[in-house]
Amino acid sequence: MIVVMNPDASKDDVSRITDKLKRMGYGVHLSIGERRTIIGVIGQRREEAAQALEAMSQVERVVFITRPFKLAGREFHPDDTVINLGHTTIGGSELIVMAGPCAVEGEAQLMEAANTVKEAGAQVFRAGAFKPRTSPYSFQGLEIKGLEYLDRVRSETGLLIVTEVMDQFTVSEVAACADILQVGARNMQNYFLLRELGRIRKPVLLKRGLSATVEEWLMAAEYILNGGNYEVILCERGIRTFEPYTRNTLDLSAVPLVKQLSPLPVIVDPSHGTGHSSLVPAMSKAAVAAGADGLMIEVHPNPEEALSDGPQSLNPAQFKTLIRDLKGVALNAGRLL
Amino acid sequence: MIVVMNPDASKDDVSRITDKLKRMGYGVHLSIGERRTIIGVIGQRREEAAQALEAMSQVERVVFITRPFKLAGREFHPDDTVINLGHTTIGGSELIVMAGPCAVEGEAQLMEAANTVKEAGAQVFRAGAFKPRTSPYSFQGLEIKGLEYLDRVRSETGLLIVTEVMDQFTVSEVAACADILQVGARNMQNYFLLRELGRIRKPVLLKRGLSATVEEWLMAAEYILNGGNYEVILCERGIRTFEPYTRNTLDLSAVPLVKQLSPLPVIVDPSHGTGHSSLVPAMSKAAVAAGADGLMIEVHPNPEEALSDGPQSLNPAQFKTLIRDLKGVALNAGRLL
Amino acid sequence: MIVVMNPDASKDDVSRITDKLKRMGYGVHLSIGERRTIIGVIGQRREEAAQALEAMSQVERVVFITRPFKLAGREFHPDDTVINLGHTTIGGSELIVMAGPCAVEGEAQLMEAANTVKEAGAQVFRAGAFKPRTSPYSFQGLEIKGLEYLDRVRSETGLLIVTEVMDQFTVSEVAACADILQVGARNMQNYFLLRELGRIRKPVLLKRGLSATVEEWLMAAEYILNGGNYEVILCERGIRTFEPYTRNTLDLSAVPLVKQLSPLPVIVDPSHGTGHSSLVPAMSKAAVAAGADGLMIEVHPNPEEALSDGPQSLNPAQFKTLIRDLKGVALNAGRLL
């Protein structure tokens, strides 16, 4: 940290700060310029320390030099995190495709969707049993019943299952059926849930919050890693901007950026990221070309009858075409699909 | 709802849509223009219906005409919601001031803060026992112990207590000690929590999410109201924008806007809204002048020693000056303080 | 500036940087930590220098310590800038009210509007002769003819005139008729225009860009001040966010923030800031309570017939009521109206 003093701070003001820093256990390095004094603070970065300093009089502001994340950063873990799961890996040379409907709507719809995505070449099946919905009058998911249907999909098709867990108290129930537990965008900073997920030993797919910075996203991952669960998959799903033609703005630059900052795998969800099925193929290819480790795509046997997210769901034929087209893009990006 | 067809949609395409609408129980009103056909849909607004229609081929988009909120809207509840609480009211002619430290740090700090804000004229005491923190390495709150200290504040000072509840499973514990239960910005769309809060009969203070639209905020309130708890207080606390000099951008236009759309009381938190104690007095006055029903302000006996949010906390002298200055502004706005 | 080196930068890497800094004329202050080296750079802040350093290998990033603005900042000009204009002052103890229609539509409309706002108590008349419009098919303004009408308003009513200048080549024509030259939000970073305005000796009203940070806004003012024209009035008019219910999000916290950073007067335009006439009165009062030096408000004799911005224009009766209500708020804020 660096403490920038006001131009009119006195020697006494500076001493008051350096004394406090020493009491806090920090080393101090003074740099007295013509117009202002700057205090270099040597020791571990702590938000509380920075806030306490910033609240002191004659301090203009506190500037952080190091990044706040440790376990989620490359500095301490230079090598890529590769997660082994069934016959596949995530974060390695394979391109992972997770596909399926937004929500579990019923057993028949689910099995049909599962067979479709398996046949097309997806390795992981996605569908929500618990659904966070903006309106209390919308379909809220089949909940426990939905988990049972997902279990059947796994045993009958051999597909891996990813599904959302919405609070710390259902982690074990979801973990009993899911191969990967998904944290939704609205829950990215649900710290009780993140801490509980740090205690299990199954991969967690952590969606970026609707307006989360990359730093906040990696700090959310840090909660899980800090609990001892090192298998976190990050998922970019679009951020909120002023543009109304798309549901969100898919931030693909987050893919190479996160790969520079962190060893964790990063996948992309172009369905939520754009909100329009007609934009999904282009953005899927772009995501793979940008270096994403995988994709999460909404596919519905019949989007016109979907109980949610129909406009952003591919139908089976569109999904098959996309997978076929992706093979070349993946190869160019050094990935197997 | 209005369904806008593509310019090259055929008669059959239109029939397919209108048939589907009739099967869904909607009335249909056709308007055939020179370049495109528009279908007016008569009946209750439903997101699922809109999504299903938007997924159909030759539909360009679906436009909503009515607002999605019902119980949270003025259309069905024209009169202001006034909440009676102890000797005071929220949403009526009084200006309510909620003040106190960010977090419960210890018993002595808490009692000192409580006496300060009471003396200065606040009616409600705020302090967090549970703390959502961006970093797993930051102070996470005293939790249950913190609630006990808050209980002592209430019995010894007579101040009303507002404190955050972070999940549906601690609602009863928090409700046992708090007069008002606060939902934090990161939890605004935690639907399990909102549903549980619909079941209790105590006022809920619902903070606006970091990047929530006014519509989403009112829909979150709708979850609570829909459960039968009509005492919801909305709290504007700043939204996320590109401006780095302030922690958030305090959206004061949300105050008159929400008052037009909804009967619910609206208060403003200029401490989180700006992140700098030096901006809190000006924005407190502005909030009252804009028509806010109250304020939530961070006050700490010694901001330089606060375990969190020191830079945005007023010290006791600053808070007393602010309350004194606010009296005239409140009077001008037709409020008693 | 502070140069943060990568953790794995070698001694040679650091020497390469410090040598370059010395060649550039900077003093250097080395701080070698456990994990990384930090180079304090002593001398004048320059963007080019920072960019050149950031492009060097093993440099993680360059952090600025000082603000980029000089003439626009309080550090070099601690006292408030007060502009004397006719019988009034801007930035002093008076609250300045600028009012009038969006555009000059014709002579009769203009005179009617001018008499209305004068009678109600405004000191400055606003109306655009040149109109920047999003669509080429919209009314583009009366241009030179409009300036003539404005001249007549000034001579007949004695009101001061503020009107927009859209490029560097019409500065003298606009200056011949206007008492204050307005730079629109879309032109905030039109540097040729700003430089030309630095050469004249008339006040300039500089609107904040649609997505300009406070720092960029002050840097735009710096262009004008740097030319020797010190009479710049800043005007907050709303920024672009994700909220669709308002045309822009009026950032009132910019008022006290700019007042801390800069000696320049700040006024607020709640008409463009909200886009809805029903929100203008509340936001006008809030702006004055926040410490604004004045207001710019759209008033039209008949908003239903306005050629532009009708929905955000007050009619004469609404404007008179607002001015009456503002008197108390102004008094509380220590301002005369």
Add this chain to the structure above:
Amino acid sequence: MIVVMNPDASKDDVSRITDKLKRMGYGVHLSIGERRTIIGVIGQRREEAAQALEAMSQVERVVFITRPFKLAGREFHPDDTVINLGHTTIGGSELIVMAGPCAVEGEAQLMEAANTVKEAGAQVFRAGAFKPRTSPYSFQGLEIKGLEYLDRVRSETGLLIVTEVMDQFTVSEVAACADILQVGARNMQNYFLLRELGRIRKPVLLKRGLSATVEEWLMAAEYILNGGNYEVILCERGIRTFEPYTRNTLDLSAVPLVKQLSPLPVIVDPSHGTGHSSLVPAMSKAAVAAGADGLMIEVHPNPEEALSDGPQSLNPAQFKTLIRDLKGVALNAGRLL
């Protein structure tokens, strides 16, 4: 357009609106629901009409059904616009690469850069003679002298030239040397400039504004097309969001979206779009995979010595590697490079 009336609008209120619409020359289509009346307006979309209606009492809001752009839209021009330029085409089967330094710094630097990008395979050379800079203390460009150097590059290397034009009065001077005239992001809504560019017969590269919606961007193109110049190339260069790790957020979904809405070619500038040279290769590949017609990339012989934008400039070796890697991606996207 559709006019949504307030729920408590009377029959008289509705008549007042429909009468006005008829006087304006619009057809009217009434739809009287249980709770509110909706008026369908048949005729050409006009912003002024919508604003006048929205200003009328008892009108809740006006909803547009058609898009505001005509010449820039696919509806009236279904086929892709292909621009023939020298030996190449833009918007056809070729992938166009525009590369070069941010600014013309001197003759030697320019020739070196030009030879580098030519050798690597770029078809168009970019460099700014006029430079819009945030700070008045930064390097402002060589202006006319810079244009002369660019002319020499063209005659000596045979590369096509793209360079920025900053106002309507230098259009002819820039057009004399440039093959493509660039409109910078800050000038996207400089309507005088856009109108002047409508009068020439050379391609215009129109950068998206810092916070421009796709609709506003296409409307800016409409200004040029409306003047009779149909050769407009759109360039996505990142939008402003809350994310601080990147200079802008590159919105690649704008590529397929614009391609759906408009026949105009779209290229991508990943240098300004990210601000970091380390992110440029990944985002270049992603842009091509998303369907972009070309790329604009900053390349400097020695980024550490660049007078501007060094941190986002590739050096010659990095650029050659990128072009080599792009060939496969282009092929997959059906493009020749």
